[in-house]
Amino acid sequence: MNRKILVVDDDQKTRALLKAYLEKNQYEVRLAHDGASFMTEFERYKDDLSLVILDVMLPDTDGFVLCAHIRKRSSIPVIMLTASADDTDKIVGLELGADDYLGKPYNPRELLARIKAVHRRAGVESGAPPRFYRFNGFSLDTVERTLTDPAGEVVKLTGLDFQLLKYLVEHPGEILDRSVLAEETRGRDLGPLDRSLDVQVSRLRQRLMDDGKQPALIKTVRGAGYVFSAEVSTAHG
Incomplete structure (x- = not known):
């Protein structure tokens, strides 16, 4: 879209x-x-x-x-x-x-x-949200809750992986605060020493074959949060 x-x-x-x-x-x-x-x-x-x-x-x-x-x-x-x-x-x-x-x-x-x-x-907007989000050869199906890689293979995602990725692809290019991501994926705020979200992001990067040292898809914005930097296209069916 x-x-x-x-x-x-x-x-x-x-x-x-x-x-x-x-x-x-x-x-x-x-x-x-x-x-x-x-x-x-x-x-x-x-x-x-x-x-x-x-x-x-x-x-x-x-x-x-x-x-x-x-x-x-x-x-x-x-x-x-x-x-x-x-x-x-x-x-x-x-x-x-x-x-x-x-x-x-x-x-x-x-x-x-x-x-x-x-x-x-x-025909640009639709009352129903998009079903598919596509980026860098990947395709996220929000109905089947599956992620397909560029080779057509299904990537194993946990429920938290899916929730995090779905929120990221819905907001490409936006700097997303860690607390917002935690609320969207876990339904709770992060404590000052809680690194669970960072662990989850690191795991999702591995699923996406995104280099943790120099990530191209999920980038860290120091002191602010994360940004999903890929170009995202959508489809309804």
Whole structure:
């Protein structure tokens, strides 16, 4: 499931806040501050994008021009944002091929709901969670609770191994606090001297053939926790 969003907005604070909010909700976000930087980012990532968010008012062009350009090149869903209360902007945007429209100022939760709705219509989001998580040739089946290695062999996992791996692949690229991982896999907090999670991570690295001294998949972030650094794709069946 691709969840990469390109946002163009000329306000730096708005861009930063929106990026932080969407990344907290497991979206990958690219940013642009004007039409020129948007065009550069769009051409670079258009094959990977699942959604574009366009601010109408930009210093060097406007969101309508960008929307028209997108529609000539791609069917990527578009949500437009405007500070204008005039319905004309909304009508023009929709006529140009925008999928949704939201006025400024807006509640980030409403924008998130609009994003999810557009993604569902486009087949990006699904009401059911993914069944398969694939990374580095491995495939984790969350229904059968099995892990298959690149050679097609089933990797033996304990229940704790499975819970830990499932949480990691659901949050790729995020720095995950040790206490959060312990709560998700064991249902309890870690004591200050409790190294059980570290032992569990070490065991899972062995299952994944991930070098414990220089791990490429489950990396230690000193003083913070762990991060699953592999690229993860998903499928529902």
